[in-house]
Amino acid sequence: MPPSLPPTLRQRRLGAELRKLRERAGLSSTAAAARFGFQQARMSMIEAGRHAVSADRVRAMARSYACADDKFTDALADMTGGRTRGWWDEYREYLPASFADLAELEHHAHGVRVALVIHIPGLLQTTDYARAVIQAAVPPMRAYEVEHRLSYRMKRQGVLHRDSPVRYAAVIHEAALRMGFGGTETVRGQLRHLIEMSELDHVAIRVIPFTVGAFAGAGQSSDYVFGPVAQLDTVQLDVAHGCQFIDAEAQLAKYRAILDGMEETALEPAESRAFIHNLSRTI
Structure with missing residues (x-):
């Protein structure tokens, strides 16, 4: 299996913004992962930009973290998916x-x-x-x-x-x-x-x-x-x-x-x- 490519700046930024929302909500990565039904390791990968996440998942996270800024949530959702190839x-x-x-x-x-x-x-x-x-x-x-x-x-x-x-x-x-x-x-x-x-x-x-x-x-x-x-x-x-x-x-x-x-x-x-x-x- 070929080595995975490192995350792009855009992927890292999405993960970092999701981490900030989680931390502002006062949740540990383990507790947040449990809310969404997956392991803490997957949460860490998402927040590092190393695991793709869907727009629906991002919206669910934003709601769970009590993010009331719809425009910000929409912007994060638009950043989802795999690597942008150009x-x-x-x-x-x-x-x-x-x-x-x-x-x-x-x-x-x-x-x-x-x-x-x-x-x-x-x-x-x-x-x-x-x-x-x-x-x-x-x-x-x-x-x-x-x-x-x-x-x-x-x-x-x-x-x-x-x-x-x-x-x-x-x-x-x-x-x-x-x-x-x-x-x-x-x-x-x-x-x-x-x-x-x-x-x-x-x-x-x-x-x-x-x-x-x-x-x-x-x-x-x-x-x-x-x-x-x-x-x-x-x-x-x-x-x-x-x-x-x-x-x-x-x-x-x-x-x-x-x-x-x-x-x-x-x-x-x-x-x-x-x-x-x-x-x-x-x-």
């Missing part, structure tokens, strides 16, 4: 597991907010710019590794171009616009691409110019991914070994406040588009 699965052999988790998270997102100071956001990068950024990684990657990461990054951008695209709001510091990844022509092409993307109804790009000076969140680089309800929002941070995902309520509130502050500091979308256009003519 294009990202073909990369599990070549890239860290967190990369597939990020692609799946974006696929199911109800909206995304990002803020970057040094790089252009991945979903807005051109192929040439993305290749230059990936090639600058430490330690250096082999040519085939660069191509795997490049094709993965380009496929992630599909969430902005599908029939029902994700609403996307990006705050980009002027430093990121001026970083010379790939040379002058690559940067010019990247700036033109940002202008084109900013004209889409579901994409909002705001620029923080150097003239603003210091601002709250200057050291932050984060993606805030909206779930179907606020309790299922997720923050994704880039770390040296891949991606880190945060979903604690206090941390979500912190990053919302940081992004709010950065958006208030930044130029409005129309002003930002003009800023990028003028910059592209001077580089």
Whole structure:
């Protein structure tokens, strides 16, 4: 029998939310399992995301745990079933597991907010710019590794171009616009691409110019991914070994406040588009 695949981020999140509901209800995993007529080991597997659970079972658990939030219960029920298979699965052999988790998270997102100071956001990068950024990684990657990461990054951008695209709001510091990844022509092409993307109804790009000076969140680089309800929002941070995902309520509130502050500091979308256009003519 082939080894079972580890649970995805989505499966782990469902299990974690069911565990939180159980704990708030003051039940041990053994007592909760007895209520539903199965062994404690199965309850542990469900809460770890390692055992599939049906939508009906999730609704029954929510009722048993006295969850009165119907929208939250519905959102949890929608997360049930087996693994969500998508294009990202073909990369599990070549890239860290967190990369597939990020692609799946974006696929199911109800909206995304990002803020970057040094790089252009991945979903807005051109192929040439993305290749230059990936090639600058430490330690250096082999040519085939660069191509795997490049094709993965380009496929992630599909969430902005599908029939029902994700609403996307990006705050980009002027430093990121001026970083010379790939040379002058690559940067010019990247700036033109940002202008084109900013004209889409579901994409909002705001620029923080150097003239603003210091601002709250200057050291932050984060993606805030909206779930179907606020309790299922997720923050994704880039770390040296891949991606880190945060979903604690206090941390979500912190990053919302940081992004709010950065958006208030930044130029409005129309002003930002003009800023990028003028910059592209001077580089």
